[in-house]
Structure formats: C-alpha cells, structure tokens
Amino acid sequence: MKRAILYFVAFVLLITVVPKFLVARGEIELLTASEQSALDAELQRISDQYDINVVIQTIDQPQNGSISRTAQALYEKIHGDEDGIMLLIATETRDWDIGAHGRGEKIFFTAAREYIGEQILDDLSAGDLYDAYCLFAELCEDFMQKAEMGTPYTQFELPDKPLPDYFVLIAIGAGVAIALIVVLSLKAQLKTVAPKASAADYVRRGSLKIHKSRDVFLYHKVTSHTRSNNSGGRRSGGMSSRGNHTSGKF
C-alpha cells in the first residue's frame, strides 16, 4: 500500500510539474499548418469582434538590432495607422515585442503589456510558440472585453496572476502534511500508557524558592541575507517598456 502511494505521487509529479521545471530554454517549435490556420481564424475573429487588430508576427531577427523599431515599422507597413496590438517574435535572437497602436494604446497600457509579456514568457522560453500565441490572443480578448464592458483594467487592477506551477507541489505537500498531522493524532489516541518523566504532580504548593538567578551575556553573531532582484532563474532577461512598446528576451 505504501509503495502504491509513492508510485502514484511520483506519477502525478511526472506528468504535471516536472516537465515545467525541466524545460527552461527549449528549442523553438514553429507552428504547423493546422495550428497556423486555427490561430489565424481566432485572431481574425477577435479583431472583427472588437474592431482592433490583434496581430502576431514571427521573424528571424530584428532589423537594425532593435526589436521595438522593427515591430513599429512592420505594423505601420501592414496596417498603417489602424488601431491594434501586435506581438513580434524574433526566433534567432529570441526577442519579443508587444506594441500597441491607436485605441490599442489606451487598452494595452504599459502595465498591461508588461503583464501580458510576463504571462507568455514561460511558453516562449520553452519554445512553445503556439501555446504562447494562443495565450496572447486570449489575454488580448480579455482586456478588450473588459474595456468594451466599461470596466477596463487599470494599472492598479490587472487580471489575477495565476499561481506558479510549483504551487501544485506545495499544495500536495501541504495536503500530505495535514493528513499526517490528523492521522498521527488519531494514532496517538490508541497509546495511553507511558512512563511519567517528572514528579510535577507531587510538588508541594508554594515550596519553590529561588536563591540564585543570574543571566550572563556571552557573545552575539550577526548574519545578513540580501534578496535577489531577479524573480526567477528560468526566465531569460528582463523586459523594458518605452512609449507604446514593451520588449524583452525569452
């Protein structure tokens, strides 16, 4: 029974949590034809529904070394001055950029672009472009839907950040710990025979008299710990925002 439980727990970890930890910087997998067509259809639907272009472009590398300038130029070339939001991915240099245009700048303000960038970063780092693109579309639709309803997100009120993947492990560990506490206390009910270590029950009341009480300081030791600014070793680089663009590395 004990072995069966261990195997079960190991299996659950293997299929849920471990893969996420193992894939730090994965090989970039470009979209298949069916994925591309599905994604195109979804982006078109969202764009038509909210009258804002939701665009995703994939290139080999940015021109002139700047992903943001490349993204700006590319969007203006394709869509001119139309309202929109575009995600640009450079596969060779592993750069990403999210740029907002026209009405899109109001809906996808700096904090919003940074939030969306954080959410898709894990999938981009793992090289899973399709998942990243789908999540990008989903998040863009969420922002535009809220704006249309008259309750747009603000820099002080962004969508809930999902719990990190490793929290599954923490939840399982906490569940097992709670179970152990409960079950071990039930087991303790069965054992009522134990020798008494002390004779506290037989102390004459009021008989305690202290005639010596001295506290002597010996020495002290000070240690320090500096918190790292880097939020996680898995992600590649930080992000920066300038104007209507937010970019970074993955």
Next chain:
Amino acid sequence: MAALLDYKCPCCNGAINFDSSLQKMKCPYCDTEFDVEALKEQDDVLEEDEMHWDSEGQQWEEADGMRSYVCNSCGGEILTEDTTAATACPYCGNPVVMSGNLAGDLRPDLVIPFKLDKEAAKKALQKHLTGKILLPKVFKQENHIDEVKGVYVPFWLFDADADADVRFRAQKVRTWSRGNTTYTETGHYRLHRGGTLCFDHVPVDGSSKMPDDLMESLEPFDMSEAVDFQTAYLAGYLADKYDVSLEDSIERANTRIKHSAEEAMRATTSGYTLVTTEASFVRCRHGKSKYALYPVWLLNTTWNGEKFTFAMNGQTGKFVGNLPMDKKKFWTWLVGISVVASPLVYGAAWLINHLL
C-alpha cells in the same frame, strides 16, 4: 496467630467485603453495613513481630515462590504466590487476607480505599474503546474480557526536598531589514538558576508484576483520601506485598524529582528563543518514605491471540491501556485526507491570490 484473616458478618456469618460505593464493610447476604473501624481489632495480629501458626487446619507450605493455605470457611486449599496479601478462596469465594504478608515491616502505612466498583471498570473499558477511529472494528466486537480484578498495588512513597543548581545555554534572536538586506542577530547567554523544591508522596511501584509504565500512567492518586492501613479494606480485593525493595525504588523517584527540579528552574527563564540545559546538579535531602497500597482495577482481554492489559485508577477512574491499530484504516485515512486537503489548499491559495 491465624495466618489467614477473613471477615464474617456477626449477623449471618456470611463473608463481608469492603463496599467502594459506601466506603464501609457490607454483608452481601443480609445487607448489614459496618464501619471499617469496627473491625480494627482484627489487625492487632499484625503488630506481632513473630509469626505463630497453628498447625491444625491452617498449614502453609512454601515451594517455588508459592504458598498454600487452607480456607477457614470451606477447608479448600488456597494456592497463592508468596507475595499475595489478599485473595479469595477459589472454591467458596471467601475473601481472605494473608496477615503474614502484612505484618511487622510489611505492614503498609497508608491505603487509598477503592471508590469505584467492577461495573465502573467495565463501563470505563467500553468508553475507552469508543471514538477510536483507527481501532480495528472487530476488536470491539470480538474481544472479551478474560479477567477483571481489583488489586491493591504496593507503592513506595517518597518525600524529599530537592536542592537544584542548573546551568543553561540560551539564545535570543532578533531580525530586522534594511532595503533588500535582512539581518539576524543571535545573542548567546549562560543562565544560572539555583533553588529548592519540596516533593510529597512521589510514588514508585513496589511490585515487579505490575508494569511500571502502566502504574505511572494511572497517576495521580489523591493522597487526601489516604487512610491508615486496615486489613478490612482489602476484603473482596486482591493485594500483593512489595517485592521491589525501598532501595531499588529510590533511583526511580530520584530521576523524576531531578527532572521536575530542572523543569522548575527552566520555567524561571523567560525572554529567550531557545534554552538548553548545559549542566544540572540536584541533591535530595530530608528524604522520607512510606509504604502504601493504591487501588487499581486490572482488565485483561485477548484478541487475535494477543493479550491486552488495561488498568483503571480505582480512586479517580482514570483508564489507560494501549490498543491495536488497523494499518489499512491508517493508510486509507492518510490518502483520503491528502486527496481532499491538497485541492483545498490550492483553492485557498488561489482565493487569497485573487483577493490580493
């Protein structure tokens, strides 16, 4: 001097016992009640230093730790261990007291009479088995009580004044933050504590047949209800004389007294994160000892070929006894609670994340 004492009702000549609910002697045949004091003269025989025994009808022999007596009531042979001080005739049930094992130096100073009867012991066992989730279900159903016996267990009681001198190492931990850096300061101290503590009636089990941990689990006994010893209290119950000497019992009392003295000194330290004992010296003085009989109900039960012993404090009703565990139930509960608790923890974290 008669080797066996038994108590007869002056009204109907039936065998009378000590009734725990009345705290008096009672004849089960004619319901006449007697104060224990009324039978005190029977104990005069215990004052004699030398054993006199009438060879007619009351012969006793000693062989391999056993003794044989002849019942005054029915003439049947009563075979007991040489430490037995009170028992009942196996033939007629007549309660008898072996005065030889209670005379002179073997005479107890004090006795705490039984306050709870056999029925209370049986009910306490049922209550002890109730509500134990990991107890095998069949244990309650299949176990049968082999034996319920009320026994006066011999105890050595120790009084002592303990002088304690204890040295502790202690730590005080303080943390603070400045910017991104967290600082932790650990202060190390040496604490000296010295004092006196008085102990009264620290009990040590004087019978090698009684497991020490079982007897200690029944504590405490209320000494305010202890009375001067009289054999009449033993009528209807079993009793043993001590077979663990005073000298052999002192060590156990010393260990418990020393531990308590250290804990009392430790309790006077405060404001520290961690306190550990570095050195301890406890000296006992003004030591006194007494020999007492304490009331204990013993219940034996058998299940799956294994014997289980339970004990109830015959004065306070405290019931103890280890029970078996159903391993299958243990693992089922462990897995079941884990499966329920893990998603709840995750859900709670998600909710907190959402609210924040």
